[in-house]
Amino acid sequence: MKQQKRIAMFGGTFDPIHNAHINLALAFIKKLKLDKLLLIPTGVPPHKADLDIVYGEHRLNMCRLAAQDYKKIEVSDIEVKRCGKSYTADTLRQLKEIYPDSELFVIMGADMYMTLDTWREPDTIFSLASVCTVPRDNNEIEQLKSKESEYSKRGCKTVFLDLKKSDISSTIIRKTVYDDGVISKYVDPKVEKYIYANYLYMNKSVINYDRFDKVLKARMGEKRYIHSVNVATEAKRLAKKYGADVEKARLAGILHDITKETPSEEQLIIIQRSYIKLNDVESPSPKLWHAIAGAAFVRYYMGIDDEDIFNAIRYHTSGRANMSVLEKCIFIADFTGAERDYDGVEEMRSLANKSLEDAMTFGLSFSISDLAKRRLAIDPNSLACYNEMVLRTVGKKNGNKE
Numbered sequence: 001m002k003q004q005k006r007i008a009m010f011g012g013t014f015d016p017i018h019n020a021h022i023n024l025a026l027a028f029i030k031k032l033k034l035d036k037l038l039l040i041p042t043g044v045p046p047h048k049a050d051l052d053i054v055y056g057e058h059r060l061n062m063c064r065l066a067a068q069d070y071k072k073i074e075v076s077d078i079e080v081k082r083c084g085k086s087y088t089a090d091t092l093r094q095l096k097e098i099y100p101d102s103e104l105f106v107i108m109g110a111d112m113y114m115t116l117d118t119w120r121e122p123d124t125i126f127s128l129a130s131v132c133t134v135p136r137d138n139n140e141i142e143q144l145k146s147k148e149s150e151y152s153k154r155g156c157k158t159v160f161l162d163l164k165k166s167d168i169s170s171t172i173i174r175k176t177v178y179d180d181g182v183i184s185k186y187v188d189p190k191v192e193k194y195i196y197a198n199y200l201y202m203n204k205s206v207i208n209y210d211r212f213d214k215v216l217k218a219r220m221g222e223k224r225y226i227h228s229v230n231v232a233t234e235a236k237r238l239a240k241k242y243g244a245d246v247e248k249a250r251l252a253g254i255l256h257d258i259t260k261e262t263p264s265e266e267q268l269i270i271i272q273r274s275y276i277k278l279n280d281v282e283s284p285s286p287k288l289w290h291a292i293a294g295a296a297f298v299r300y301y302m303g304i305d306d307e308d309i310f311n312a313i314r315y316h317t318s319g320r321a322n323m324s325v326l327e328k329c330i331f332i333a334d335f336t337g338a339e340r341d342y343d344g345v346e347e348m349r350s351l352a353n354k355s356l357e358d359a360m361t362f363g364l365s366f367s368i369s370d371l372a373k374r375r376l377a378i379d380p381n382s383l384a385c386y387n388e389m390v391l392r393t394v395g396k397k398n399g400n401k402e
């Protein structure tokens, strides 16, 4: 006879998942001799309906990262995908359909166990799965035992696991991130990186460059990080020289390429979620998306809601007509940062020290002719910017002649 597979569901908000969740999962895998444990992040948790929890997609991704190193732990999206609130009875019914020949277990916190009889369809839960929980202390054991005998009359099988209480909680982690503290001892390094890369739980009303460093390092390689630092330094210098806001130049400079190493599909999602409309050249050209997605990420994901910074990042590769001094500083700093060593960089640097507009003309000629040589479309914003710069120079020359 085929042996029944033993499968446990471990549901929770997982906002975020942390080491104590994984330790609990591993302890139950051992104790119950499980074949599989499913981490199931809730959609809208019935008990936390009013709380501001992060997107299901992020919580799922963090669970997947945390489970990556454990063969028996899998992540299921059934609750996140289901519309409406997540009820354990519905999930167990669905699991019974997916795994009809399996013995099911459901893992929950002791506080949840104590109120289980007030949940939706407790008898369905009792009939479909054994309920597993962990007492938090000795006092609680008595209360749990009394509930156990109550539930057992209704057909519930309970499994208690004696596991040392952990001090880690998702609330502590969220608060630590919010206060710019260190969470590496609480979560898997991959989850920590994900939290920074996606700017989850951060205090968006405080500018903190150390935090930006962590975010940048989570989103890009060393080379691009150094480039970003150099662009910020150069943008600050130019802003000071030409009278733009130095702090904004630093911010726009350090963050200008924040989505440059982000896969283009993800860049497009960021753009679409921000309701930014791409023009006819931008739309079919993923190479042009990083500036637009970057501006949107900084404004909508990081909460830096500043029109000047948005535009400086948005147009840092294309340029546009009527650029502000700050926008020009970022555009040029991207060409003249300390690590740049292309042919012509010295000329560009020397022009940047004399006139922002002359440097813009030089930079735009360089990129427009390169695109034309490769038979690639030219962004109308770049052409408008180039024409403005060239006509300004021509106008000046004519003016000089007269």
Ligand SMILES: [Fe+2]
Residues within 6 Å of the ligand: 256, 257, 260, 290, 291, 316, 317
């Ligand atoms: Fe860029």
Ligand SMILES: [Fe+2]
Residues within 6 Å of the ligand: 227, 231, 256, 257, 334
């Ligand atoms: Fe750049």
